[in-house]
């Protein structure tokens with residue numbers, strides 16, 4: 001209105017100066033500035049628009065009364081979108097900002113029904129320089145996190161020098177994992193600290209990665225623990241089959257092709273390459289390697305190659321990564337792999353304890369503490385430690401009898417007692433070790449591991 005009025009009243013030579021003055025005066029009066037983020041920049045979709053939409057949808061559901069709902073293909077969650085002209089407030093770094101969603105009909109002749117969508121961000125002028133860049137970076141990061149949480153996890157496995165991926169749908173979680181609740185809580189806390197530790201790792205000059213060594217008898221939940229970690233953190237898993245890697249450089253190449261926020265797993269590390277014979281492996285000369293290849297054994301990975309993979313400069317080419325090694329025979333591993341600082345946490349997955357058994361009873365039979373009679377509870381408690389049965393063995397008994405809870409418990413008691421008696425008869429040796437023809441010293445090692453479980457608790461990083 002003013003513009004039209006001035007244009008008709010003022011002579012042309014005064015108009016420009018007058019407009020400049022008015023613009024300046026209005027600028028002083030209005031203390032906000034506005035940024036428009038459109039859904040496309042003409043040709044390409046605007047990543048920032050998508051990020052803002054996702055970011056706002058994460059808290060719009062609780063603060064808005066009218067929302068458009070949508071669900072993206074392959075996503076497991078609903079996205080909330082602000083309706084046209086709706087506003088939502090946010091606070092970043094102590095500064096209040098406001099977002100408005102604007103939908104207008106396109107004026108284009110080619111597609112008259114198309115809509116033009118944009119978000120308008122309102123910030124106080126005095127805060128703009130201080131927060132704008134960091135706020136937009138924060139929104140992009142947050143949106144990536146939300147995308148990752150909503151999409152399917154992926155399981156990668158190495159083949160022909162590259163990674164192949166499949167959807168990862170393992171249902172194991174920390175709730176379903178049978179182990180002592182305190183140890184479980186410690187591990188979850190460690191993972192939580194790791195995830196939130198970006199600033200800490202930056203401040204201390206450490207690469208943002210963490211290593212876990214899971215060890216213990218077969219069937220105690222090492223693989224289930226890895227799946228639970230992935231589901232807890234929302235990370236993808238890279239399952240590295242070392243026997244399919246032919247050289248240290250191939251190993252490095254694979255590492256470089258992993259993404260951040262992932263778990264890199266090497267299962268049964270004692271069986272993958274001969275890491276126990278460090279010197280032999282380190283001294284593998286090209287001639288020896290050629291000899292190996294000639295005889296069908298073309299695996300020339302060395303321990304130092306593997307340690308570079310987890311610890312060296314190349315291990316930092318991505319960030320927020322977790323390395324997990326599993327082993328049934330920790331005593332066979334080279335001390336270099338076990339020394340402190342190499343694997344941050346050594347987690348002993350033990351035979352089923354009574355607290356772990358209670359978790360299995362709850363998961364498989366929906367048994368609460370009080371449902372178990374006092375006599376049955378004390379018998380289970382008394383025999384479980386002596387029986388040295390793995391959660392996998394116990395799960396089998398419970399699955400078989402899951403239709404009849406009482407029968408499941410009484411059969412479990414029977415099996416536990418029989419196993420405990422057999423253990424006493426064979427002096428702590430496990431029946432399955434004996435059946436598998438494992439050497440005597442190994443049998444003793446398992447018996448020892450089971451009985452020494454408490455001693456691990458003294459060590460801060462050892463469970």
Ligand SMILES: Nc1ncnc2c1ncn2[C@@H]1O[C@H](COP(=O)(O)OP(=O)(O)OP(=O)(O)O)[C@@H](O)[C@H]1O
Nearest residue numbers: 176177178217218219220221222223224391392395
């Ligand atoms: N701690 C546990 N909590 C819940 N279920 C378990 C646990 N341990 C084993 N199981 C059950 O036993 C099965 C085998 O467990 P898992 O594969 O995790 O054992 P593992 O320690 O990785 O064995 P291996 O050393 O042979 O690889 C799982 O499918 C799971 O159902």
Ligand SMILES: [Mg+2]
Nearest residue numbers: 222223224267
């Ligand atoms: Mg396993």
